[in-house]
Amino acid sequence: TIAVVMANIGDPVGAGFxxxxxxxxGNITGLSNMAEGVSAKWVELLKEVAPKVTRLAVLRxxxxxxxxxxxxxxxxxxxALRVTPLAWEARGPDEIERAxxxxxxxxxxxxxxxxxxxxxxxxxxxxxxxTRHRLPATYLTRExxxxxxxxxxxxxxxxxxxxxxxxxxxxxKGARPADLPVEQPTTFExxxxxxxxxxxxxxxxxxxxxxxxxxxx
Numbered sequence: 001t002i003a004v005v006m007a008n009i010g011d012p013v014g015a016g017f018x019x020x021x022x023x024x025x026g027n028i029t030g031l032s033n034m035a036e037g038v039s040a041k042w043v044e045l046l047k048e049v050a051p052k053v054t055r056l057a058v059l060r061x062x063x064x065x066x067x068x069x070x071x072x073x074x075x076x077x078x079x080a081l082r083v084t085p086l087a088w089e090a091r092g093p094d095e096i097e098r099a100x101x102x103x104x105x106x107x108x109x110x111x112x113x114x115x116x117x118x119x120x121x122x123x124x125x126x127x128x129x130x131t132r133h134r135l136p137a138t139y140l141t142r143e144x145x146x147x148x149x150x151x152x153x154x155x156x157x158x159x160x161x162x163x164x165x166x167x168x169x170x171x172x173k174g175a176r177p178a179d180l181p182v183e184q185p186t187t188f189e190x191x192x193x194x195x196x197x198x199x200x201x202x203x204x205x206x207x208x209x210x211x212x213x214x215x216x217x
């Protein structure tokens with residue numbers, strides 16, 4: 001059996017790759033890119049930057065099993081912060097375009113983009129549409145903030161790949177994937193694009209600026 005090391009998976013248990021995070025039980029182990037509370041944090045960050053937001057579009061792919069747990073966290077955070085989340089399917093460029101075009105009728109005033117391949121492949125389209133429709137948005141990875149997204153909050157992807165190399169090293173030295181617990185990120189970076197905030201007419205509160213790992217000016 002060939003050992004497989006994953007490095008950037010949202011829900012390896014839900015996807016059926018491992019039996020549990022603590023005891024993978026098969027030939028696959030590695031790192032997840034999510035941890036409990038991250039999805040709720042996206043809602044909290046949007047509320048800090050734009051306190052008046054009340055209707056939140058969540059771009060997701062219903063085929064992605066990791067999105068189910070993220071959606072539950074977002075719903076719970078929304079209830080606590082008096083924000084109503086609405087799910088929008090975004091599995092490709094056409095669906096992304098249609099989603100943003102329909103948001104006005106639903107009085108959407110903020111956006112969260114859940115991580116999935118279609119979002120990554122179309123990040124410039126998504127960021128451009130969010131800016132055009134003047135919608136504050138947050139994302140998992142900093143690549144979105146780098147091209148004009150308002151904020152990103154999530155693990156450093158380069159750290160995940162370095163961590164994967166550590167798993168490979170241990171397996172090559174004789175460790176069994178079944179016995180190596182799947183690791184979740186423990187540190188997260190907040191990146192804020194100040195140029196985009198200004199374009200949207202938003203003021204980043206000092207209490208948030210001091211917590212940012214990087215501010216793009």
